[in-house]
Amino acid sequence: MNLIELLPGRSGLLIDLAYARADNVTGKPIYARARCFLHPAAAALLDRAAELARPHGLRFKIFDAYRPPEAQWVLWNAFPNPEFVADPRRGSPHSRGAAVDLTLVDASGRELEMGTPFDDFTAASHHGSLAVSVEAQRNRALLLGLMTAAGWDFYRNEWWHYQLFQARNYPLISDSALPEGLMPSETRNQKPEPRKEPERALA
Numbered sequence: 288m289n290l291i292e293l294l295p296g297r298s299g300l301l302i303d304l305a306y307a308r309a310d311n312v313t314g315k316p317i318y319a320r321a322r323c324f325l326h327p328a329a330a331a332l333l334d335r336a337a338e339l340a341r342p343h344g345l346r347f348k349i350f351d352a353y354r355p356p357e358a359q360w361v362l363w364n365a366f367p368n369p370e371f372v373a374d375p376r377r378g379s380p381h382s383r384g385a386a387v388d389l390t391l392v393d394a395s396g397r398e399l400e401m402g403t404p405f406d407d408f409t410a411a412s413h414h415g416s417l418a419v420s421v422e423a424q425r426n427r428a429l430l431l432g433l434m435t436a437a438g439w440d441f442y443r444n445e446w447w448h449y450q451l452f453q454a455r456n457y458p459l460i461s462d463s464a465l466p467e468g469l470m471p472s473e474t475r476n477q478k479p480e481p482r483k484e485p486e487r488a489l490a
Contacts, residue, residue, distance in 0.1 A: 290324040290353055290384045290460060298337035301348040301392060305405055306358060307469075312406045313365040317358045318469040324353035326384035329451055333387060336437035340391065343429075348398060350388040350405045350447060354381035355462035357470050370444055371408040380454035388447045391430050399426040405447050414443050 295302050305311045307321035325333065329352075337347060354362075359375040359382050366372050373379035380386035391399045402419025403412045411418040414427065427446045435441065439449040451457070462468035 289326060290465070291327050291330055293323040293325060293330060293333075293349070293352065298334045299341065299346040300333075300337065301346060301396060303348055303350065304352075305350045305388075306354070306362075312408070313361060317361050319471040320467065320469050322467075322469060323349055324384060324465070325387065326353075326451070326457060329385055329387065332438045332451070336433050336439065339433050339436055344394050345391050345399075345429075345433075346394075346396075347389045348392045348396075350390070351381065352387045353384040353460070353469075354379060355468065355470055356382045356459055357462050358382075366408060368408065371406075371412075378455065378459045380450040380457075382459050383454060383457035384460060385454040385457045386448060386450035388445075389430075389449070390447055391426065391433075399429075401426055401430075401446055403446070412445055412447075414441065414446055 293300060293302065302321075302323045304318060304321045304323060306313075306317040309315050311317070333347070340346060356375055356378065359373065359379050362372050363375050367374075373381075375382075381388075388405060390401055390405070393399065400420065400423050402416070402423030403409070410416060414431065417424070419427075430446070431441060434449045440452045440454070442448040442450065462470045
């Protein structure tokens with residue numbers, strides 16, 4: 288396993304894993320344990336981004352980092368839209384430890400206004416969307432500038448998502464590769480069956 292754990296306080300990070308709570312797109316916790324992992328190369332770039340943010344009085348809050356392929360199936364079955372959720376048969380950069388979902392917070396830990404919540408799977412979440420306030424556009428641009436200056440690539444459909452360049456060159460890492468994984472024990476190293484779509488009547 289080529290992942291390292293990010294502990295609260297590293298580079299001033301706040302860690303609030305959305306998929307360890309019920310208030311996410313699936314309506315239930317996906318992770319049994321709220322632990323945050325990244326590939327060492329990604330962790331180093333995150334440290335660099337935090338260093339760039341610090342003079343502005345800003346820090347990062349992490350919504351998700353390494354996401355086991357088993358968790359990617361849960362997300363896909365809840366929201367099978369490749370514009371926002373990577374098809375687990377192809378594999379997500381998150382499942383390689385090569386991506387992070389995050390936002391900026393001020394010195395008090397208050398999130399900067401970004402116009403939509405995390406995992407708002409609508410066009411308003413796109414980088415460059417004019418459907419959000421000028422303040423949100425400015426904050427998204429600040430986040431984009433800090434992350435890209437630190438060496439991250441970004442995904443145009445999600446203001447919160449950043450990944451390593453050539454992220455899919457990194458291997459997929461199963462939850463079972465962790466000594467104590469994120470997933471509930473009964474789902475570790477299992478691939479849930481894809482959700483069956485209802486048959487469509489012929490016109």
